[in-house]
Amino acid sequence: MRLHAPCVGAAFAGVLIVLAPVVARAQEGAGALASRHSEYQSPQYFALELRFSPYTPDIDSDPALGGKTPYATVFGTSPQVLIAMELDWQAVRIPHVGTLGPGVGIGYTPGISGNAQFQQEHNGTLVSGETTTLQIFPVYAVAVLRADVLWRELHVPFVPYAKLGPAVGFWRASNTLGTSHAQGVVGLGHSYGSQVAFGLGFNLNVIDQYAARNFDETLGVNSTYIFGEWSRTDLDGLWFQKDPLRVGSTYWSFGLAFEF
Amino acid sequence: MHRGSRFAAFGWLVLVALFAPSVARGQTTTTTTTTTAGPVVSASGAIFPNRILPDGTDEGVSTRPQNLNYLGLNYDDCAKDMRLRFSITISGFSGDALEVWASNVGDCTAASARGVENVPSCWELYELAGVNSAATQTVTIDVNVRDIVGPQNAVPNPPSLSATQRQGEGLGLAACTTQPSFTAVPMYIWFMAVNPNTAVDGTPYEYGATGTPFVTDLVGPPVPQGANEQVGDTLFIVNWMANVDSDTAGYDVFIDPPPGHEDAGSGVTTILYCPDATVSSSSSSSSSSSSGSTSSSSSSSGVLDASDESDSSDDSSDASDSSSSSGSSGSSSSSSSSGSSSGTGCRDINAAGPTTSGAGGTCTDSVLSNNTVVDSGTSSTVITPIFDDAGNEIDAGVSPTGGGLSNIPAANLVGVENDGVTVSGVSVGTYTISGLKNGITYYVAVAAVDGSGNIGPASNVVCDYPAPVNDFWTLYRNAGGGAGGGFCALEAAGEPVPSTAGIAIVIGATALGLQRRRRRKRAGRGGSTGTLS
Numbered sequence: 048m049r050l051h052a053p054c055v056g057a058a059f060a061g062v063l064i065v066l067a068p069v070v071a072r073a074q075e076g077a078g079a080l081a082s083r084h085s086e087y088q089s090p091q092y093f094a095l096e097l098r099f100s101p102y103t104p105d106i107d108s109d110p111a112l113g114g115k116t117p118y119a120t121v122f123g124t125s126p127q128v129l130i131a132m133e134l135d136w137q138a139v140r141i142p143h144v145g146t147l148g149p150g151v152g153i154g155y156t157p158g159i160s161g162n163a164q165f166q167q168e169h170n171g172t173l174v175s176g177e178t179t180t181l182q183i184f185p186v187y188a189v190a191v192l193r194a195d196v197l198w199r200e201l202h203v204p205f206v207p208y209a210k211l212g213p214a215v216g217f218w219r220a221s222n223t224l225g226t227s228h229a230q231g232v233v234g235l236g237h238s239y240g241s242q243v244a245f246g247l248g249f250n251l252n253v254i255d256q257y258a259a260r261n262f263d264e265t266l267g268v269n270s271t272y273i274f275g276e277w278s279r280t281d282l283d284g285l286w287f288q289k290d291p292l293r294v295g296s297t298y299w300s301f302g303l304a305f306e307f
Numbered sequence: 308m309h310r311g312s313r314f315a316a317f318g319w320l321v322l323v324a325l326f327a328p329s330v331a332r333g334q335t336t337t338t339t340t341t342t343t344a345g346p347v348v349s350a351s352g353a354i355f356p357n358r359i360l361p362d363g364t365d366e367g368v369s370t371r372p373q374n375l376n377y378l379g380l381n382y383d384d385c386a387k388d389m390r391l392r393f394s395i396t397i398s399g400f401s402g403d404a405l406e407v408w409a410s411n412v413g414d415c416t417a418a419s420a421r422g423v424e425n426v427p428s429c430w431e432l433y434e435l436a437g438v439n440s441a442a443t444q445t446v447t448i449d450v451n452v453r454d455i456v457g458p459q460n461a462v463p464n465p466p467s468l469s470a471t472q473r474q475g476e477g478l479g480l481a482a483c484t485t486q487p488s489f490t491a492v493p494m495y496i497w498f499m500a501v502n503p504n505t506a507v508d509g510t511p512y513e514y515g516a517t518g519t520p521f522v523t524d525l526v527g528p529p530v531p532q533g534a535n536e537q538v539g540d541t542l543f544i545v546n547w548m549a550n551v552d553s554d555t556a557g558y559d560v561f562i563d564p565p566p567g568h569e570d571a572g573s574g575v576t577t578i579l580y581c582p583d584a585t586v587s588s589s590s591s592s593s594s595s596s597s598s599g600s601t602s603s604s605s606s607s608s609g610v611l612d613a614s615d616e617s618d619s620s621d622d623s624s625d626a627s628d629s630s631s632s633s634g635s636s637g638s639s640s641s642s643s644s645s646g647s648s649s650g651t652g653c654r655d656i657n658a659a660g661p662t663t664s665g666a667g668g669t670c671t672d673s674v675l676s677n678n679t680v681v682d683s684g685t686s687s688t689v690i691t692p693i694f695d696d697a698g699n700e701i702d703a704g705v706s707p708t709g710g711g712l713s714n715i716p717a718a719n720l721v722g723v724e725n726d727g728v729t730v731s732g733v734s735v736g737t738y739t740i741s742g743l744k745n746g747i748t749y750y751v752a753v754a755a756v757d758g759s760g761n762i763g764p765a766s767n768v769v770c771d772y773p774a775p776v777n778d779f780w781t782l783y784r785n786a787g788g789g790a791g792g793g794f795c796a797l798e799a800a801g802e803p804v805p806s807t808a809g810i811a812i813v814i815g816a817t818a819l820g821l822q823r824r825r826r827r828k829r830a831g832r833g834g835s836t837g838t839l840s
Contacts, residue, residue, distance in 0.1 A: 111789055117782035163776040169538060170771070176537020176544045179778035217794070220780035223539055224741055227780035232791040234780035290789030 098302030101126035187214035187242035204250035238291035246276030346500030346509035376759035379522035385483035403500035407433035427466035457482025489554035489710030491524035527763030528755035534766035557728030670770035672750035
């Protein structure tokens with residue numbers, strides 16, 4: 048479903064209206080509080096992200112299927128949930144830009160499940176009682192650039208970032224009795240590809256800098272973010288893997304991130 | 308001084324006066340102790356009695372798994388007319404009778420408990436009169452289980468069983484149905500020396516006291532409600548509403564015909580099923596082939612090309628594969644082939660699903676139905692059934708009002724685990740029976756099992772026939788998808804690229820990062836984020 052441009056604009060305006068006072072307060076106190084905070088902040092090396100995403104694998108887009116849609120037939124077209132976490136090492140700081148470093152992420156789709164279909168109608172239905180599931184574990188290694196200059200130098204609590212790197216998706220197809228087999232081939236494997244993402248984090252420190260400072264002093268967490276991210280996990284086998292199961296997807300993610 | 312001597316003498320007199328009664332009491336006590344030292348009855352060697360069947364077979368101290376009231380009694384023990392063989396050591400007997408009494412309330416040493424000028428709460432199981440044995444000796448006593456459990460709700464008055472009953476004949480099978488509910492009852496058996504004045508002499512032995520709990524449980528749990536089945540490829544998924552009573556410890560699932568014995572089963576009429584071909588009237592003609600047979604006329608049941616045949620045989624092997632794979636909630640038996648395959652890739656399958664019950668329906672099966680041998684009020688009340696979005700009734704629990712017993716042949720029991728039941732846990736309401744044959748009608752029932760191994764009355768019987776299905780993986784492969792084969796499958800796909808390349812990339816990047824961090828630490832720069840200059 049496409050969102051109309053006016054709706055998107057109105058939503059964005061609403062967000063700005065809500066956040067404007069917060070940002071203003073942050074800027075007012077920035078001179079005193081932010082500088083005091085920077086005095087107390089602990090060393091910062093890493094970022095940890097916890098995220099949730101609606102996820103629909105690209106399996107049915109495989110040209111080898113000739114337009115058939117085995118995934119949608121069994122699991123439907125509604126997105127499933129991808130739960131993921133990512134750990135980034137902020138290896139270097141680029142002056143007046145932000146941090147750059149490698150990161151690794153792993154996800155899991157816990158709920159891709161449906162009913163196997165009878166080969167012929169049984170008691171008036173094609174839906175059997177046997178469960179068929181698909182588990183996907185996307186794993187990737189990316190280079191992460193976090194442009195936190197807005198926050199560090201202008202005290203605007205928005206941090207845009209970008210990620211790029213290789214990815215691999217481990218997957219397993221199973222039924223009620225265990226891992227599936229068909230045509231003598233076990234339903235187990237992995238697919239190679241790439242990961243690219245762009246996101247925007249909102250630094251929650253701006254809402255309560257005293258709490259943020261305590262969080263830093265007690266647990267060493269320098270900044271806490273909520274973020275939204277657009278991702279493309281393209282697990283098409285790259286140039287060297289033949290016939291991968293296209294378990295990648297294009298999706299939005301929302302979650303929490305901690306820099307520590 | 309003289310005056311002091313008088314004071315001393317007076318003091319001595321006071322002391323003597325004070326201590327005289329105590330000394331007297333001490334002497335009396337000593338005398339009493341000497342008097343009560345008499346017959347001693349105790350367990351000899353192993354405390355727990357062996358179980359002896361009427362034909363003399365010694366089954367050891369129990370016939371059940373350790374977790375199922377191992378040392379107590381259940382209905383099956385009673386129905387088998389089992390005896391408990393106690394080995395008792397006695398000494399110091401001089402004309403006393405060695406008597407064995409049972410009770411479900413406790414002490415039998417008081418004469419009143421044994422009915423002397425009172426209503427008895429104990430009943431006599433065994434008596435050996437006029438024992439003269441000052442020296443220690445061992446006596447073997449067989450006690451009939453039915454004598455132990457039979458009188459618990461109606462203690463005979465006078466409390467002695469007849470001589471023939473006490474000598475091994477015992478009470479009849481009716482003794483095994485005397486418990487009013489599924490609540491287990493602790494029992495106590497007293498071995499004691501009784502003098503002619505009906506008083507207990509010396510030290511008796513109590514079996515069932517602390518340390519040797521002895522529980523009788525003759526009634527199984529209530530009926531599981533709402534049994535239904537879901538059909539898969541060579542399998543059934545049986546569902547029921549989990550019991551909520553205090554007695555249920557698990558469930559037994561029964562099936563007829565048992566997997567692997569379909570030929571001797573219900574004699575289901577079958578027709579041929581061919582993938583991607585409509586079962587038409589012409590297939591009815593092949594229904595004359597008997598159940599499980601291989602038909603040579605299968606090609607008439609549908610138009611098959613070579614790929615169809617290939618798919619079919621693959622599907623058949625898939626079913627076999629999946630039957631043998633692990634991961635189910637409990638496989639009932641070793642795998643069997645997916646129906647009876649014809650030489651052309653078709654399978655026998657039920658014509659119209661004879662007598663299928665559907666969800667929650669019932670079927671009639673002589674083996675699984677009408678096997679309730681004890682009904683102690685099995686009309687469990689369903690509490691507010693809940694329905695899911697699809698209209699299926701889901702677990703709402705039951706309010707048990709009683710229990711009972713069933714006696715379905717053990718040959719129809721599937722999936723018994725080491726704990727003695729098919730499904731462990733009172734709150735579990737599902738079980739997968741695998742290893743079935745597609746197209747054969749099976750009848751299934753569920754019964755709750757208690758902590759003593761009593762099998763309660765069976766649920767409604769449901770019936771259906773397994774049928775071949777396509778799971779996601781089969782649909783994907785059949786559609787032309789080429790993935791799969793395991794995590795090291797690139798070679799199988801014809802591309803001999805190291806399959807661990809992706810993992811190596813991730814691990815390599817991580818190792819590189821860690822190495823760089825260590826270098827920085829060694830260089831004394833740890834503590835702040837690095838800066839590009």
